[in-house]
Structure formats: C-alpha cells, structure tokens
Amino acid sequence: MINNIIFLDIDGVLNSDKYFSSIEDKEDTYTDPVAKLLLDIDMTKVKLLLKVVRISHAKIVISSTWRRMKLYPxxxxxxxxxGLPIVGETPFLEGQRGEEIRAYLADNQVDNFCIIDDEVFKDYQELEDNLIKTNFYQDGLTKEHANEVVKRLSK
Incomplete structure (x- = not known):
C-alpha cells in the first residue's frame, strides 16, 4: 500500500511560459536530445517538489503527456x-487524464493522493478536491501550491 501519491503533470507545473522565455537562447547549445528536454524542466520547481515529497513522504506517478515521448524513459x-521518487505512470487510455488517474487508483492501493496539474480536464469531477491547479502562464508550481500539496497529503 502506498500512503501518499502525487499525480504529476510536467508542462505548467515544472515549467512555465516565464521559464521558457528565460531559456530561449540556451536551447541551441545542447546537442544531446535528453539534455535538451531536461532544459525544458525548471530545476527550481524540481527543488520545490523535492521539498514537498520529503515533508509528505509522497511518491510520484507521472500523469503528464511526457510519458508518451520516445525519450521519456x-x-x-x-x-x-x-531524487524524485517516481514509482510509475498512469496508463494510456483513450479518455482524458481523470480516467487514467482513476484507472491507476483502481489498480493500486493508495491511501491519499493529490493531482498537480495546470489543466482541469472534463472528467476530473470527483477528483477535483484532490487537484492543485497551477498556471502555465504565470509561474507553474509555486511555494503556495507546494504548501497546499503538503497540507492535503497530511489529512
């Protein structure tokens, strides 16, 4: 049984429009495709998430479309x-993200969970109480969001 799970989106959580503007000139300096993709992740957001998982003892399940990328592994x-404790991914289903999260929850014993995402999918319905909504056009994951995740996973 897993006590605390964070279903993690990447775009709009671990990066933002503001962050992409700050790295515009750097993308051409990398030839390695994995390094180029990792540049799309704001390490200050990763550090914030590391703090959240350390405090909440949460594990991470990737729900982002990044899991469909060839270079995802x-x-x-x-x-x-x-240091991110990634324990898996939501399954690929033809529905929307909520359906994929519900399928993961049905197949795994999870006590408590939180969804960090910058989008609210139509099929989130009963999952919305577990959603921490970030904003791609503002700053992605913030300290306020991080504090809310810790608070919700402490219930």
Whole structure:
C-alpha cells in the first residue's frame, strides 16, 4: 500500500511560459536530445517538489503527456537520479487524464493522493478536491501550491 501519491503533470507545473522565455537562447547549445528536454524542466520547481515529497513522504506517478515521448524513459531516469521518487505512470487510455488517474487508483492501493496539474480536464469531477491547479502562464508550481500539496497529503 502506498500512503501518499502525487499525480504529476510536467508542462505548467515544472515549467512555465516565464521559464521558457528565460531559456530561449540556451536551447541551441545542447546537442544531446535528453539534455535538451531536461532544459525544458525548471530545476527550481524540481527543488520545490523535492521539498514537498520529503515533508509528505509522497511518491510520484507521472500523469503528464511526457510519458508518451520516445525519450521519456531517459527523462524519468534523470529525474529519479535527481531524487524524485517516481514509482510509475498512469496508463494510456483513450479518455482524458481523470480516467487514467482513476484507472491507476483502481489498480493500486493508495491511501491519499493529490493531482498537480495546470489543466482541469472534463472528467476530473470527483477528483477535483484532490487537484492543485497551477498556471502555465504565470509561474507553474509555486511555494503556495507546494504548501497546499503538503497540507492535503497530511489529512
């Protein structure tokens, strides 16, 4: 049984429009495709998430569309090496993200969970109480969001 799970989106959570503007000139300096993709992740947001998982003892399940990328296994490995406790991914279903999260919950014993996402999918319905909504056009994951995740996972 897993006590606390964070269903993690990446775009709009671990990056933002503001962050992409700050790295515009750097993307051409990398030839390695994994390094280029990792550049799309704001490490200050990763550090904030690391603090959340350390305090809440949460594990991470990736619900982002990034899990469909060819290079995802390498990205996942790099994030695990940084210290993120990634334990899996939601299944690929033809529905929307809420359906994928519900399928993961049905197949795994999870006591408590939180969803960090910048989108509210139509099929979130009963999951919305567990949603911490970030904003891609503002700053992605913030300290306020992080505090809310810790608070919700402490219930």
């Amino acid at each position: 390498s990205i996942k490995e790099a994030l695990i090496n940084i």
